[in-house]
Amino acid sequence: MKLLKTSTLAGALxxxxxAGFTPxxxxxxxxxxxxxxRHFNGAxxxxxxxxxxxxxxxxxxxxYDAEWNPEPYLAESWETSEDGLSVTLHxxxxxxxxxxxxxxxxxxxxxxETIKExxxxxxxxxxxxxxxxxxxxxxxxxxxxxxxxxxLAMSPALMPIIPExxxxxxxxxxxxxxxxxxxxxPFKFVEYQQGDFYRLEKNEDFFLDGLPKMDEVIVQIIGDxxxxxxxxxxGDVDMVPxxxxxxxxxxxxxxxxxxVSDDGYDxxxxxxxxxxxxxxxxxxxxxxxxxxxxxMNKDFILERLLGGVAKDSVGPITATSPMATDEVExxxxxxxxxxxxLDEAGLAPxxxxxxxxxxxxxxxxxxxxxxxxxxxxxxxxxPLGIEVEVRTAPDFPTWAQRIASYDxxxxxxxxxxxxxxxxxxxxxxxxxxxxxxxxxxxxQRYSNPEVDALLEQAAVETDPEARAELYKxxxxxxVADAPILFIxxxxxxxxxxxxxxxxxxxxxxAVSPWDEVEWTE
Amino acid sequence: MPPLVKRLASAxxxxxxxxxxxxxxxxxxxxxxxxxxxxxxxxxxxxLIARLRAEYGLDKPVIVQLGLYLxxxxxxxxxxxxxFNQPVLSLILQRLxxxxxxxxxxxxxxxxxxxxxxxxxxxKPKGLLSHFVTIFSLVGYAAPxxxxxxxxxxxxxSVFPIFPVSGMQNVRGSETWIGAVLDVLHHLVLPSVTLxxxxxxxxxxxxxxxxxxxxGSDYIRTARAKGLxxxxxxxxxxxxxxxxxxxxxxxxxxGQLFAGAVLVxxxxxxxxxxxxxxxSILRRDYPTILAILFFSAILVMxxxxxxxxxxxxxxxxxxxxxxxxxxxxxxAQ
Numbered sequence: 088m089k090l091l092k093t094s095t096l097a098g099a100l101x102x103x104x105x106a107g108f109t110p111x112x113x114x115x116x117x118x119x120x121x122x123x124x125r126h127f128n129g130a131x132x133x134x135x136x137x138x139x140x141x142x143x144x145x146x147x148x149x150x151y152d153a154e155w156n157p158e159p160y161l162a163e164s165w166e167t168s169e170d171g172l173s174v175t176l177h178x179x180x181x182x183x184x185x186x187x188x189x190x191x192x193x194x195x196x197x198x199x200e201t202i203k204e205x206x207x208x209x210x211x212x213x214x215x216x217x218x219x220x221x222x223x224x225x226x227x228x229x230x231x232x233x234x235x236x237x238x239l240a241m242s243p244a245l246m247p248i249i250p251e252x253x254x255x256x257x258x259x260x261x262x263x264x265x266x267x268x269x270x271x272x273p274f275k276f277v278e279y280q281q282g283d284f285y286r287l288e289k290n291e292d293f294f295l296d297g298l299p300k301m302d303e304v305i306v307q308i309i310g311d312x313x314x315x316x317x318x319x320x321x322g323d324v325d326m327v328p329x330x331x332x333x334x335x336x337x338x339x340x341x342x343x344x345x346x347v348s349d350d351g352y353d354x355x356x357x358x359x360x361x362x363x364x365x366x367x368x369x370x371x372x373x374x375x376x377x378x379x380x381x382x383m384n385k386d387f388i389l390e391r392l393l394g395g396v397a398k399d400s401v402g403p404i405t406a407t408s409p410m411a412t413d414e415v416e417x418x419x420x421x422x423x424x425x426x427x428x429l430d431e432a433g434l435a436p437x438x439x440x441x442x443x444x445x446x447x448x449x450x451x452x453x454x455x456x457x458x459x460x461x462x463x464x465x466x467x468x469x470p471l472g473i474e475v476e477v478r479t480a481p482d483f484p485t486w487a488q489r490i491a492s493y494d495x496x497x498x499x500x501x502x503x504x505x506x507x508x509x510x511x512x513x514x515x516x517x518x519x520x521x522x523x524x525x526x527x528x529x530x531q532r533y534s535n536p537e538v539d540a541l542l543e544q545a546a547v548e549t550d551p552e553a554r555a556e557l558y559k560x561x562x563x564x565x566v567a568d569a570p571i572l573f574i575x576x577x578x579x580x581x582x583x584x585x586x587x588x589x590x591x592x593x594x595x596x597a598v599s600p601w602d603e604v605e606w607t608e
Numbered sequence: 609m610p611p612l613v614k615r616l617a618s619a620x621x622x623x624x625x626x627x628x629x630x631x632x633x634x635x636x637x638x639x640x641x642x643x644x645x646x647x648x649x650x651x652x653x654x655x656l657i658a659r660l661r662a663e664y665g666l667d668k669p670v671i672v673q674l675g676l677y678l679x680x681x682x683x684x685x686x687x688x689x690x691x692f693n694q695p696v697l698s699l700i701l702q703r704l705x706x707x708x709x710x711x712x713x714x715x716x717x718x719x720x721x722x723x724x725x726x727x728x729x730x731x732k733p734k735g736l737l738s739h740f741v742t743i744f745s746l747v748g749y750a751a752p753x754x755x756x757x758x759x760x761x762x763x764x765x766s767v768f769p770i771f772p773v774s775g776m777q778n779v780r781g782s783e784t785w786i787g788a789v790l791d792v793l794h795h796l797v798l799p800s801v802t803l804x805x806x807x808x809x810x811x812x813x814x815x816x817x818x819x820x821x822x823x824g825s826d827y828i829r830t831a832r833a834k835g836l837x838x839x840x841x842x843x844x845x846x847x848x849x850x851x852x853x854x855x856x857x858x859x860x861x862x863g864q865l866f867a868g869a870v871l872v873x874x875x876x877x878x879x880x881x882x883x884x885x886x887x888s889i890l891r892r893d894y895p896t897i898l899a900i901l902f903f904s905a906i907l908v909m910x911x912x913x914x915x916x917x918x919x920x921x922x923x924x925x926x927x928x929x930x931x932x933x934x935x936x937x938x939x940a941q
Contacts, residue, residue: 115780123887125645126693133649207652260663265693281692281702282887283879284779305779309877310887313758317766317773482890483647484639491643503650514651526643527651 114302116587116604119315119324123282123308126265128254129247130198131205133505135329138244138598143287143304144185145247145270146294148176148195149238150600151354153593155409157238161190161248161271161294171233171549178224182294184250185275192220197251199228201259210509211240233547235554239354239506243272244598273299273602282308293602300589300605319345319582326587326604328597330580333394333455339582347580349398351596356405356504356511357577359397359456361464364495365570366532369434369443376569378428379497380418382471383464389575392459397575402562403512405504405576407594409551412559415566425471434472442472448489448498451480456577460499487526501577502527508558513542516565533570619909624678626905627898631677634894635670641690641892642666664690677898686902687895691888696899700881704903706776707880710873711865713796714803715858721804722811723854727842729812730819730850741812749809753868757802757875764798771798774877799876803868807861814857819850852922859915863908 122136129141148162162176182190196218203212214234219227228237240246253269254262268276271294274287287304307324309315316335318324320342330336330347340347361379363370370376389399404411434442447464449457458479465475475497480486489495505511514520514527518534538561545557566573581597583590589603642660646652661667665676680687686696725745729738748756765773772778772795782788822828823846831841866882873882881900888896 117779122648123692125648125691133652135650136648205656207646207649207656209653209656261688261693280879281694281699282884283775286779307775307779309774310883311774311874311877314761314774314875314877317761320766321769321773323773482639484637484643484892487643487647488639505650511650522654525652525654525657526647528654 114300114606116301116304116326116601117324118304118306118601119309119318119327120306120329121308121310121312121315122329123310124285127268127276127279127285128249128259128262128265129244130202130249130254131259131265133207135598139306139328140268140276140285140287141247142243142272142595142598142600143274144268144272144276145243145249146182146272146600147243147246147248148241150243151239151594153351153353155353155407155594157241160243161195162241167549171235171547172230174228174230174237176226176228178226179294180224182271183292184253184271185269185290186250186253188250188252189223190248190250190271191223192226193223194248194251195226196220197255198246198248199226201249201254202246205259206245208240208245208505208510210513211236211245233549234509235549235551236507236509236546240510242354242506242595243600244595245506245510247272273600274301274304284308295602299600299602301601304601322584325584326590327582328579328591330582331453331577333396333578336396336578336580336582337394344585345582346585347582348590348592349396349578349580351581351590351592351594352579353405353407353596354504354506354594355579355596355598356408356506357501357579358400358403358405358504358573359499359501359575359577360400361460361572361574362490362498362500362531363570363572364493364497364531367493367496369432370445370496372432373568374428374432375434376572377418377567378425378432378471379468379473380569380572381421381425381428382468383418383572384420384467385418385574386420388460388463392463393455393575393578396580397456397578400573400576402566402573403515403571404508404558404562408504408508410508410545410555410558412555412562414559415563418572422471429471429473436472440472441474444474444476445496446476446478448478448480448486448495450486450499450501451482453501456501456575457499460574464497490530491524491526491528493523493530493532499574509546513546515571516561517542531570533565533568535564535568538564538568615913622909623902623905627678627681627902628674630898630901631674631894632670634892634897637892639892640666641894644891645691660690677895681902686899689888689893689896691891691893692896696895699884699896700899700903703879703881703884706878707866707869707873707882709792709796710799710803710878710880710882711862711869713800714807714868715862715865717800717804718807718811719854719858722808723815723851725808725812726815726817727819727847727850730816730823731838731842733816733820738816741816745809745812748805751805753802753806754871754875756805757799757872760798760802761875771795776879799872799878802876803865803872806868807865810857810861811854814853815850818853819846822846822850848922852919855915855918855922859912859918862911863904866904866907 124136124140125132127140129137146161149157150160152158161178163179164177167174178192184190199218203215214230214232215228216231217229250269253264266279273290273293275290277286277288279285284305284307289299289302309318312332312335316338319327319339336347339345363376365371401413402415429442436442447461449461461477465477468475490498502515503511515529516533516538517529518539520529521532522528541557541561545554548554548557581590586606587604588607589605591597591599591601593599642657646657665673689696689699692699725741729741732738764771776792776795778791782791828846831845869882870885873880874886885900
């Protein structure tokens with residue numbers, strides 16, 4: 088009885104306390120994320136944390152709908168020349184940066200040059216030779232060769248137009264405006280409390296009428312996933328993009344007043360796979376790699392290990408991309424076929440029934456796709472005579488160093504498409520991209536001249552259908568060669584308060600503008 | 609050498625040792641900050657990686673890096689954080705207030721609650737409550753602090769949502785100045801209680817033992833014989849002597865408290881130095897880690913000096929040079 092009294096008292100006290108904390112703005116959106124941004128200048132830094140802020144503060148030439156179609160943004164219209172060697176952008180008139188200065192073609196030129204020089208995704212703008220500015224509202228991008236990937240490279244996350252008068256002087260890497268960015272996007276940057284939150288406010292002069300809907304956006308950084316999930320459940324945060332932790336997604340699915348959705352994010356194309364060290368015996372034998380492919384029960388992985396939350400992945404290009412095909416070897420679960428392939432490869436079992444031993448690594452941090460997957464492999468491959476030793480890594484750099492220095496047999500790995508295959512797919516398969524010490528280069532050391540040739544052709548093919556055809560052949564070869572076994576797409580969910588509409592669910596998901604998000608109640 | 613100079617010299621020596629040792633330790637961990645940065649960028653070209661390594665001076669031999677680093681620290685320059693993209697000093701200054709708030713409040717809770725519990729159970733050492741205090745403090749001491757934190761979170765932020773889950777303030781903002789202060793205090797409760805939980809045990813056991821000792825001494829019997837009430841006896845006479853070991857412990861445990869803050873801040877998303885330390889270790893952000901360790905070493909040293917001073921005030925026998933203790937006869941032959 089006394090206990091009850093005390094807890095009522097405590098409850099009343101807390102209620103009194105929290106009553107004092109009503110939101111100051113009715114139209115405030117609080118977004119929760121586990122990612123700490125290094126800074127907010129997406130012209131020189133990639134990664135989800137930077138992309139999210141970049142797409143709010145800056146505007147880009149184009150944006151995309153949910154079906155991979157480009158839409159006018161800063162560019163009202165655009166055209167590609169017959170030979171594919173130049174792309175002309177016609178800019179919207181009267182656009183200003185948040186400091187009131189006009190946005191002109193000179194800023195577009197400056198931004199493209201800065202990105203080409205500094206951005207981690209070098210292939211995005213590699214063929215750009217020059218940007219010509221015949222007048223304030225026209226920018227002509229000249230290319231050394233046709234470069235269809237340029238279209239997706241002009242997306243909000245990848246091509247922020249940054250003001251030359253702010254970022255033009257000195258070493259851009261250390262420009263203070265990287266931490267207090269000035270752009271022309273839907274939201275103005277207000278403040279950053281290091282490691283805690285950053286605050287954006289509505290850009291009243293935004294060039295799209297009636298947008299953005301929110302008066303204020305606060306992005307709260309909550310490093311611990313369990314803590315973030317709890318915050319979403321309680322309604323402390325209104326929206327959590329990029330949720331991958333399966334148990335947390337399932338938990339929020341059941342929470343009152345909160346919904347989850349995996350719409351959007353297609354262009355990010357986050358593939359989760361098992362990679363082989365293809366130059367290390369016995370994995371230099373394609374039959375061994377294929378055998379492991381047939382030995383894995385994908386239905387079990389998707390339904391049980393990943394709780395039905397993640398989508399299937401069959402090849403190197405994310406399933407909804409116009410360049411993707413599903414006409415590839417499916418590696419249907421077949422243990423007999425797997426054993427036969429291993430026999431054929433000359434790997435007979437010894438007296439203890441062991442054919443060979445191998446190590447399995449995984450990216451630390453995501454238990455369901457990492458450790459659980461590795462443990463699954465261990466039990467799944469034992470009957471086949473493959474002894475798997477699961478190797479843990481205490482943190483990301485430890486894992487990355489092993490993989491980038493080829494000190495591994497098999498590893499779970501997550502690599503993203505980032506829009507066009509030229510940006511995020513080619514790097515994994517090109518012989519020319521076998522670079523020791525570089526994580527997410529071709530760390531499998533896979534080399535197939537036919538694949539190299541196909542990728543080179545596809546990079547410069549301007550006809551979308553012909554290009555898709557080239558990529559189809561590429562996908563079929565890679566899946567058959569099996570330097571990588573494709574497992575699933577990393578689930579990216581947005582958890583959101585039921586009172587919200589207009590969620591960012593285009594192909595770029597939450598790394599596109601949140602200008603249409605609004606409260607309905 | 610005068611004691612103060614001696615003390616200062618040993619402090620400086622210790623600080624240099626802290627820096628050098630930690631520098632080498634961090635270098636031994638696999639991977640470097642560029643790998644992490646590239647990892648979070650979702651991949652990068654070889655050229656960019658080489659450029660970043662050169663920019664950060666990571667391409668030089670370790671011993672050269674160490675020399676460069678020490679020579680900069682001497683001038684008060686703690687370098688530029690690779691990961692957080694700003695000068696380390698400003699980064700630390702932004703995070704320091706939150707940690708001081710957390711550590712000081714935890715210390716206060718631990719000392720006050722712990723000592724009161726200790727005194728109470730010393731008065732009736734065989735009583736039911738005394739046993740309860742013993743069990744309670746041992747459980748608090750034995751439980752890992754992050755686990756205690758998680759349990760408190762589940763209980764008081766999820767099942768009974770009385771307290772906030774994370775951070776130091778409501779990001780939606782408070783309307784008044786008073787509201788903002790209350791908001792921070794509201795956020796402070798769970799983390800500081802969690803951090804205090806381990807130390808309550810120490811202080812309650814310590815003050816219990818010490819008070820038992822003191823309460824059995826002659827002057828207390830005299831005080832009681834004089835007819836003083838129990839309150840005066842305990843708080844006026846016994847506590848002063850009973851507190852001496854507690855004060856020593858406060859100084860000794862300051863460093864541990866800081867270490868505990870790393871875990872508590874991570875669990876509660878408290879934007880302090882502890883979480884920064886955790887984040888920068890994961891990211892191999894050498895300049896930040898080293899500076900944090902450096903400043904925590906200084907904090908611990910200052911705490912120790914303050915302890916000695918306080919000690920001298922409470923216990924006149926330790927006069928710190930005011931009165932030379934007479935040499936015991938027959939010693940040091």
